[in-house]
Amino acid sequence: MKSFSNFLQEAKSSKASIQARRLGLTGDGHGGWYDNNGEFTAKTVGGKLKFYNQNQVVGRQDPQQDRTPSNQQPVSTQVATPKKTKNSITIAFGRFNPPTLSTEEFLNDLFEIANDGEYRIYPSRSTDSKKDPLDPDTKIDIMVNLFPEHQEAIVNDENMNTIFDVLQSLNEEGYEEVIIVSSSDRQSEFENLATKYNGQLYNFSNIEVIGVGEEDPDLDSKIRKSVVENDFETFKLGVPESLNDKQKKEYFNILKKSINVKENYELWEIAPRLDFHNLRDNYVKGSIFNIGDIVENMNNGLVGKIIRRGANYLICVTENNIMFKPWIYDVKEWTDNSGVPASQREIGTDAFRKYVMKMVGMKKINNFNVKNFINKHKKK
Numbered sequence: 236m237k238s239f240s241n242f243l244q245e246a247k248s249s250k251a252s253i254q255a256r257r258l259g260l261t262g263d264g265h266g267g268w269y270d271n272n273g274e275f276t277a278k279t280v281g282g283k284l285k286f287y288n289q290n291q292v293v294g295r296q297d298p299q300q301d302r303t304p305s306n307q308q309p310v311s312t313q314v315a316t317p318k319k320t321k322n323s324i325t326i327a328f329g330r331f332n333p334p335t336l337s338t339e340e341f342l343n344d345l346f347e348i349a350n351d352g353e354y355r356i357y358p359s360r361s362t363d364s365k366k367d368p369l370d371p372d373t374k375i376d377i378m379v380n381l382f383p384e385h386q387e388a389i390v391n392d393e394n395m396n397t398i399f400d401v402l403q404s405l406n407e408e409g410y411e412e413v414i415i416v417s418s419s420d421r422q423s424e425f426e427n428l429a430t431k432y433n434g435q436l437y438n439f440s441n442i443e444v445i446g447v448g449e450e451d452p453d454l455d456s457k458i459r460k461s462v463v464e465n466d467f468e469t470f471k472l473g474v475p476e477s478l479n480d481k482q483k484k485e486y487f488n489i490l491k492k493s494i495n496v497k498e499n500y501e502l503w504e505i506a507p508r509l510d511f512h513n514l515r516d517n518y519v520k521g522s523i524f525n526i527g528d529i530v531e532n533m534n535n536g537l538v539g540k541i542i543r544r545g546a547n548y549l550i551c552v553t554e555n556n557i558m559f560k561p562w563i564y565d566v567k568e569w570t571d572n573s574g575v576p577a578s579q580r581e582i583g584t585d586a587f588r589k590y591v592m593k594m595v596g597m598k599k600i601n602n603f604n605v606k607n608f609i610n611k612h613k614k615k
Contacts, residue, residue: 322411325349328357328398328425329417330455330533332367333490334378335473337454342385344447345416356389359536360396364495365504366533366567368459373493377486381475397536399436399557402429406437415444421534422446428535428559456506462490463505507564515547518563524549530566532559538569 260268260276268277277286327345331338345354358378362370369377372391379386395401398415405413417425426444433442451457454473461469471483478486496505503514517523524530524541530551531538537559539551549566552558 322409323352323414324405324410324412325352325354325414325416326357326401326405327416328359328401328535330359330361330367331378332359332369332374333455333458334374334381335454335458336475337451338378339382339475341418341447342382346385348414348416348445348447354388356385357392357395357401358389359533360393361531361533361536363567363570364493366459366507368490368493373489381477398425398428399432399537402437402439406439411439412441413439413443415442417444417446418452419446419448420452424534424561432557453506453508456509458490459494460502460506460509462487462494463496463500465491511564514564523568524563524566529569531569532561532566534561534565535559
């Protein structure tokens with residue numbers, strides 16, 4: 236099996252080639268690309284197309300490069316005047332776990348909305364073996380290499396855990412206006428939260444939230460389902476077309492290794508939106524999401540305690556008294572990225588001891604009386 240780095244490198248090369256051919260360019264076999272008039276137009280550099288002006292010829296000094304998405308024609312290297320204000324920025328905060336064909340469409344929509352202005356992509360930091368199988372670094376590596384036209388905009392910052400972390404950081408950088416792009420079904424959620432706390436957690440002269448339609452908003456759930464069911468044929472239909480079948484198989488195996496489920500798994504645990512009936516059945520019976528539990532909103536990264544249970548939603552409050560109202564299919568029990576639920580990290584319990592040992596890399600404690608330790612520190 237090819238290494239992970241080889242998989243990513245092949246994905247980059249394939250992406251550049253497909254992008255060039257879609258633009259009607261002809262390759263010289265050495266990374267150079269020419270238009271129908273035979274003029275040197277672009278070349279593959281680091282798996283990404285670099286475009287040049289129409290008068291560029293081989294052997295001359297390279298001009299300043301421009302970043303152009305695959306669905307647009309090459310443009311002049313002359314810098315266009317941004318139509319937005321100097322301190323305006325367009326952003327997206329999302330799971331992208333795993334990156335899919337819908338992710339590619341969403342990022343291209345984001346680029347068009349930015350309209351030659353600055354834009355950034357903040358993948359969430361959440362990870363677990365079921366709903367968010369790829370850890371942040373692996374996920375971002377895949378995104379950078381599958382979508383090279385957006386690689387400079389993808390942010391890998393361990394401090395950007397929530398949409399509020401992002402907004403506060405942008406405020407500190409001096410931005411006056413921010414446009415948040417989300418999927419249409421989550422537009423109102425981002426709009427309510429972002430605007431409600433403007434003037435409290437951050438100060439922007441204007442916050443606008445734009446929802447874009449996805450061809451299949453549940454595609455990431457379907458991809459996870461296809462992996463646990465070992466359904467490669469369905470998986471192939473949901474990942475970027477820039478990958479050939481061999482690369483798609485490697486991607487499939489990466490996810491298969493990341494998703495840790497038992498043989499008799501419950502679909503609602505992997506893809507809750509695809510099995511809402513059983514998700515709600517477990518919710519109504521009180522098997523999940525009870526008052527006092529700590530949960531994470533997978534859309535915006537907020538972590539809070541459940542204070543009210545609705546028919547299909549929860550009312551939660553963060554430790555900073557920020558209230559949020561998620562649907563039950565948009566939350567999961569918070570694990571602090573350790574894989575251990577909050578209910579199993581209470582001081583004085585055997586589960587807490589195992590949790591601490593896991594965090595510090597200990598497999599066994601020599602000359603240690605667990606029973607005495609538990610009795611000494613157990614909950615009152």
